[in-house]
Amino acid sequence: MAGVDSQVTTNKGSIYMFAGKGGVGKTTCAATTALHYASLGKRTLAISTDATPSLAHIFEVSDNRKPARVQESLYISELGLGEVEEMWDKKFGREVYQVFSSFVSVDYDSFVEFMTSMLPGLSDEFMVDYIRELRLSDSYDAIIWDTAPLGQTLTLLQTPAMLVEHLKLAPRIYSKLKIGQSSREPVLDIIKRWQKLSADNIDFLRDEVRFSMVTIPEALAFEQLEDIFFELNKYGFKVERLIVNNVVRTKDSDFLLTKAGQQKQYLDMIYDRYSDLEIIELPMHPYEIKGLDRLEEIEGDLFK
Ligand SMILES: Nc1ncnc2c1ncn2[C@@H]1O[C@H](COP(=O)(O)OP(=O)(O)OP(=O)(O)O)[C@@H](O)[C@H]1O
Ligand SMILES: [Mg+2]
DSSP, X not given: OOOSGGGOOSSOOSEEEEEOSTTSSHHHHHHHHHHXXXXXXXXXXXXXXXXXXXXXXXXXXXXXXXXXXXXXXXXEEEOOHHHHHHHHIIIIIHHHXXXXXXXXXXXXXXXXHHHHHXXXXXXXXXXXXXHHHHHHHTOOSEEEEEOOOHHHXXXXXXXXXXXXXXXXXXXXXXXXXXXXXXXXXXXXXXXXXHHHHHHHHHHXXXXXXXXXXXXXXXXXXXXXXXXXXXXXXXTTOOEEEEEEEEEOOOOOSHHHHHHHHHHHHHHHHHHHHTTXXXXXXXXXXXXXXXXXXXXXXXXXXXXX
């Protein structure tokens, strides 16, 4: 079985994203990968776009600065709506507000809150944008992106493409708004810039992000894999490796023997169906994976 490093054959940079259904081990794999690159001396950031993040928990860090330092070369950052509002504010907020407030009376903070919480996918788009900016800033050699369970991740990934579609209609609508030419022009200009930002975000996801899918050898997880591969393919996002977690290796009881026997049929199906991908098995451990020592043990499994 090949380790992760041997797979680096494309021109892609070092942004790794871990996706999969709830509870299969995405954060564990993301944290392990981050620790791995940091221990090679790369400036590494593990970043989470999960609304209920757990990177700080797994690394046992109580510092809630963004980023927070874990150890030499290793930082974590858990993105929330606050950061998204800040980005929206920086890129579009004031300009859009000026136009908006010429015909609606609303204070600026309420306006930003309204936009970032109401517009479909806006927060997702800015999460992608946040990571793209980080990449452009060149502050880190490796960025490890831990995501929320399946459904939310798919929304996050599809948002830039959906926004491009959605914004195509916008000029037609805004040009009909009963506002003067001087107000209309800046709006159209903002829409154009926003379209460009969405398009850049799709390109970024497609060209620069290395997707790893995490799963477990069980029926439901196997079935859901198909769906997520289908969705990712639609936008041209290619998964590079499939991590099968929680594989029972030590079969020293009837209980574990039965469990391993059941897993075997799903493992066979996974190898059969995804033979074009690098498949990495992670053994099930009898303890939860928390703290640097435990993560180092997993590192041995993930990077052989
Ligand atoms: N190989 C393993 N052996 C033993 N325990 C594991 C293993 N992998 C993960 N765990 C444990 O399983 C739990 C869930 O793992 P993790 O938080 O990484 O999943 P997740 O996919 O990120 O979950 P969520 O979808 O909620 O974000 C954790 O308590 C973790 O310690
Ligand atoms: Mg998680």
